[in-house]
Amino acid sequence: MRRIGLSLSRSLLLAGGTGLFAAASVTVAEPFTQAVTGTTPAAIQLPAAAGTSAADTTGRSMARSQLETAQQSVVKLFGAGVGNLDSYGSGVLISPEGHVLTVWNHLINTGYLTAVTHTGRRYAVRVVGTSRDHDLAVLQLQAEPDQKFPHIDLSRSVEADAGASVMGFSNMFHVATGNEPVSVVHGTIAIRAPLQAGQGRWQLPVKTPVLIVDAVTNNSGAAGGLLTLTDGTPVGLIGREIRQQDSQTWVNYAVPLTTLAPIADGIRSGRPPEPAAASTAPPPQLSDRQLTARFGITLLPNVVERTPAWIDAVASNSPAAQAGLRRGDLIVLLDDDVIASVTDVQQQLAARRPGQRVSITISRQQQLLSVELRIP
């Protein structure tokens, strides 16, 4: 009986759609919960009046107002997760109109993204633009026109260096739901250096220096969180859980906001991001004719830069038909690889060998489903 309230709360959260939450605050215990003490000499002593510092002594203190501003600038992102993919993450509000900076991850394409702010209010999210080269996405919360969000000012971000004390704000381990504040951790920048690291097939595309932190800032759900100095100055966007290439050890990194700010500004103003400096030969990809002939899949005509991978037709008795694909399905993932466009499908399928089995995740009628296809 006792858990019904909670599961309802969580399912409401994940259901998507917009909702209005009254700004709710939890006040701390009043006299009733004063602990009942008996003959034990240990009695409750109230501490001296709390100061404005987040730490009681000098050195690592962060003013309460700055800490709260930073916490309120980080949103909790939720989407529909599949298999071993995270169904949540973090994002940083960067404008009063509700623009959010986060890592470019699979949540973007599913279309079921919901952001929850510090008030507990849920918002639908639209994707403004992305930059794969910087592992960056800019989103915007769908809100009333006159709504103003707490946010960080990217132009205030600074270059941080080894030895700087930092604070990380994120929804690590999805501890915070609803109106609960995101988690705060402390650490020191160990080094500022280029990082070669990845997880599975994914490699960190950022080639410019990143900040490596000596604390565990990067956990499930933390990607897209905010790294600041102890005075609240924003310095980095917390990255993913990846391993350094040679040592294969987990590394906690954040991409400097000074690197990301011009990219984010470009995306917001509609300018496409700079192409990657060193371009390699384009990867092999299947043509439309090959897709139809070998797999039985006809996707939408690839007319815009990133045409979503909608299936326009499935030939009967084809491998696609046998796998269970249908007209109207949107291809979202091939194994663990995110599919953002028709081109992605053409490239990803070209990289498979005949006989391999590939898991295709599709979006069909607001549901995510997985089918298995044998490469012909």
Added chain:
Amino acid sequence: MNNMRVRVAFVLLAGLLPAAQELCAQDNAAPLRAREAARMEVLQRIAPTVVCVMAADGQGGGSGVLISADGYAVSNFHVTSACGHFMKCGLNDGRVYDAVIVGLDPTGDVALIKLLGRDDFPFATPGDSDQVQVGQEVMALGNPFLLAADFSPTVTYGIVSGIHRYQYPANTFLEYTDCIQIDASINPGNSGGPLFDIQGRWIGINGRASFEKRGRVNAGAAYAISVRQVLLFVDHLKCGLIVDHGITSFTTATADDGRTLVSQVSEVSEAWRRGLRPQDELISFADRSIGSANDFQNILGIFPEGTRLPLTWRNPMGVQSATIRLQPLHAFQDVPQLPGEKPSRPDEPQELQLDELAPAAKVPDALAGLFEERSGFANYYFNKLRTRELLEPLQASLRSGQPAAADAAAATSPPARPTWILQLTAAGNTADQPAAAAAELVVGEAGAGYSIGNRDWYQPAKQPVPENEPPSLYGLLTAALQWQRLLTHTDAAFDEVVAQGQVRHLPSGQVVRVLLTREGTRTARWYFADGSPLPVGVDVQFVEGADEARVMFADWQTTAPPGVPWPERIGVIQADSEQITWLRVSGLEVRQPDQKQAASASGPPAPAAPASTRPSPATTSSSGATP
């Protein structure tokens, strides 16, 4: 000459320069050194209170913290459950002490043990965990990875990452509510150990951490049970109980607009009787405002079952308030087993258990008497102690007035109770009785009766039912029947007598110890305040689905006649309003049962040998008449 001077000057200067450099460095480092010195001083004070808890054969274990000089220490249930009834505890003086299990809170993962052999153990001073703020510095002390061969605790430092965190049960019954999330390094072996603020005040018990891709080692997120929750349970635990958490008879959900609404209410519940209905909006619970269904769960989770708590809510007619008693969540009869823990999702927090231990070694003979097995108790020995602590002063205050024969009642089934006749004045502020009036309360073996003016009510002792109670004094008769039992034969009058910790009594707000008695289907909770051997109140649950009888006693008179203490004031708590209706008692007359009457056990016995008193202000001695 010049050369010499220059050389001397050079040497002198050279001697000065390093000192000058050092001085500059010291200025920069001075605040850091001061912080470090303060931290070290605090650690000197608190490290001696940290316990390394081990099974009796010295294997495995976790951590704990001493909370009083006589040796009571708190740890996690999942630590002590692996150790057996007796364990070995190391302190940072290098010595090992025997310890015995005292009480358990399995759901909340708290255990109370008692270290033996000293009455001057160093103990931790609690802070106020509700004042803890995100970003605040904390220190965790314990024995991660069992590194402390000499039992001096490992110290890790961090900040508070979150407060009022809720941790879902992960395939077990363990549920962490209202916890403090920290980024101090917490690893297997830290379980049960204390979390301190930077001034050395005890604010939590470390017990869980989020482990996922990096294995069972610190990943920057750990969770501590708040000291407030621990202290709400500690007196129950001292009674040797397996303490249960509570549930309400209604469920909650967070609505789209952020309000917390009631989903379902059990129609036979106290909440229903007080007017709570589905779709009502919850405002506050236990004096804490509710922002979401999660908040409600967090607030609920810190209290033992049986606690009465205030609730306010809004319905179409406005803001309502009432108090409700928490029902048992699990009703453990015996100590529950923790399954080998496998979280259902890889990122759900896990306990910090070390690997399984060998079975407990033989209990030292000298200590064996400190543990007594009994169903429903973690260690019945301690419940007997606490029950005696309440009953002995009570019995002493009863003996002072009674003839010696009454004491012999203990061994055999007690003789019939006498009849009490109390003369009362009802203040007359109720609807059906506007003016003050004289009334009479008669309590006897067969039943109790209340009469005022030309109206009277009678409640039979065998099957009291709500309908027999006087409407404006609901519960008076049932409570009186129980009260007579307690004062006539104390524990011999009941089927079961159990000490049940301490609570805050409502509506008086007093902190009271609880003695629970069972007689037939009646469960009474007697409340004892420090400084008085006689109860300040009693709540009697006598019919399921009906309100409890809730009565208070004030100004106990213990002068020798009439042979039994009596309260000058009796208060009846009105369930709907939490107001107390006070009755003034001007005297108590005791009529001993006739032998013949006692045998037939029906109806109130005829007056045989009255030993009565009607004290007037001038009288100081008995004026009893003998036949």
